[in-house]
Amino acid sequence: MFIIRPETPADRAAVRTIQAEAFATPAEADLVAALRSAGLASISLVATVNAQAVGHVLLSPVSLHGVCTADGGLGLAPLAVLPGRQGLGIGSWLVVAAIAAARRLGARYLVVLGEPAFYARFGFEAATRYGLDNEYGAGDAFQVLALRPGALPPEGGLIRYAPPFAELADTGPDA
Numbered sequence: 001m002f003i004i005r006p007e008t009p010a011d012r013a014a015v016r017t018i019q020a021e022a023f024a025t026p027a028e029a030d031l032v033a034a035l036r037s038a039g040l041a042s043i044s045l046v047a048t049v050n051a052q053a054v055g056h057v058l059l060s061p062v063s064l065h066g067v068c069t070a071d072g073g074l075g076l077a078p079l080a081v082l083p084g085r086q087g088l089g090i091g092s093w094l095v096v097a098a099i100a101a102a103r104r105l106g107a108r109y110l111v112v113l114g115e116p117a118f119y120a121r122f123g124f125e126a127a128t129r130y131g132l133d134n135e136y137g138a139g140d141a142f143q144v145l146a147l148r149p150g151a152l153p154p155e156g157g158l159i160r161y162a163p164p165f166a167e168l169a170d171t172g173p174d175a
Contacts, residue, residue: 002054002090004097007044012036014053015046022080027167031078034164035060042074043101047081047090055081057094059102062111063160064132064153074102075161076112095122099145108151111159113138119145131156 007015019029035041040060047055059074076098081090099122102110111127112119113136124143127134130152134142146152 002047002049002093004045004047004055004093007041007046007056011046011053015044015056018046018053018056018082019078019080021082022086023078028078028080031164031167032056032058034167035162038162038164040162040164042107043098043105045094045097045101047094049085054085055090055094057098059098059107059110060162062162064157072107073109073111073159074105074107075159075165076110077114077161077165079114092121095119099123099147103147107147109147110145112143112145113141114143116140116143119143127159133158135160 015032016029019032020026022028032041035058036044041058042061043059045057046053057076057079059076062073062075064073076095079091079094099110112124113134116126122145124145126140127142127144128140130144132142132144132152133156135158136142144152
């Protein structure tokens with residue numbers, strides 16, 4: 001059994017470990033620290049088992065047409081679960097909790113760059129279907145979820161992640 005709750009300052013070392021162990025490089029762990037330090041961690045949730053943090057998801061503001069606010073759109077990235085705890089549904093529950101938290105915050109939409117088959121289960125669709133593009137050339141891996149009717153601009157546009165994502169080099173935000 002696991003619990004999902006907001007990240008606290010006491011979780012920071014564990015979150016860094018989760019991100020570092022779940023990905024091939026420390027880039028995502030560094031990204032989380034940079035977003036936090038820039039005040040861009042709009043939502044940060046941890047999954048715990050027996051009070052030990054085993055998963056983490058972060059949402060940060062994205063910009064469309066140069067507007068970057070948490071009540072506009074949020075980017076879901078990174079999402080990570082400790083390798084020994086993967087495949088147990090923890091990542092899925094973190095996504096469900098992140099969507100609910102984004103709705104409570106008043107976000108209009110979420111974007112993610114990730115595996116379409118995984119994120120489609122939560123209602124995400126190819127962003128290109130709505131004329132939305134990203135700066136990473138991610139194609140169908142770039143997905144969007146409208147959190148309320150009329151949330152997506154009819155004219156589409158380029159969605160940009162927060163500046164710390166530029167540090168992830170050539171692959172972009174990998175959730």
